[in-house]
Amino acid sequence: MVTSLEYAIKHNLKMSIPYLSYYATITCCRAFLYTIPENTWSYSKNGNKKFLEMSHSTIINCTGSYLNRLDTVFAENTKKTIKDLKEWRELFSYKFPSSGLSVIRNYDVNEIIEICSIMCELAQLSSEQIQKYVSKKCMYNYEEWAEPEVDLMEAGFMYNDIIDPEDAFRVRYLSRKQPSPVSIYYTMTEGMVEDYFGAWQEEGEDNYDPDEEWQIIFPVP
Structure with a gap:
């Protein structure tokens, strides 16, 4: 989604920019939350996987709560940014202001990359601690x-x-x-990563190429 966002910006596909900006961010937040040991992978009464199907509001609030343990200012700023991105995405999914994207603040792709990178690194750090704990205690x-x-x-x-x-x-x-x-x-393996990105590739001049920046937000193999 992040490299698709870069492509959309480069080719002036403005309608997709809020969508890709928000969903790239919220997906990385979900990855982070999946690695927090305190979260219970519970089921709701109707059998749905309650934890795996968190609402976006829950994802945003939980992300802010856990980040607050690291740095309160960073947590507050990150939560506000994600909420603003959600509002931005909803505005251009359901309404079509005459001013286009300029009607509210237009987020720079580097801001999105920074948030996504931090959330992925925190997810990696947390997963490393889980691995370490399990190998020693379980x-x-x-x-x-x-x-x-x-x-x-x-x-x-x-x-x-x-x-x-x-x-x-x-x-x-x-x-x-x-x-x-x-x-x-x-x-991950290098072959797995290559197959994943390759599934989004189409041959053709000036087509979107997912192979250009595998490691844009995380050092995948």
Whole structure:
């Protein structure tokens, strides 16, 4: 989404800029929250995966709350920016002001990159701590908890009644090869990353090329 945002800016695709700016940011916030051990992966009464399907308001508030433990000023500024991006996206998804993007503040792509990068790095840091804790404290009863939970695994490749075969392959590969928690970085291989970005590529002069900046917000392999 971030490299798509750069492409949209370069090619004057203004209508997509608020959408890509906001969803790139909120997705990185979700990644961060997924690595916080205090969050319970619970289910709602109707069987939905409550934690995995957090509302955007919940994501924003929880992100602000956890960031507040690191730096109150940074947390406040980040939360405000994400809320402003949400309002920006909603404005240009449902309304069409005559002034275009200039009707409110237009966020620079570097601001989006900075927030996304920080959230991804924090997610990586948190996942490293989880890996470290599990390896030291939880391996004595490994057999009791190592069996993957099928319902939670399915959340990684099922979208309502749509199944992504590539996602399914990756999730099941990880469950076989690395059933205990590891840091985000070690869930990736160079081939996996290449296949992922390649799925968004179309040949043609001046077409969007997702292969140009793999590491724009995170040092993927």
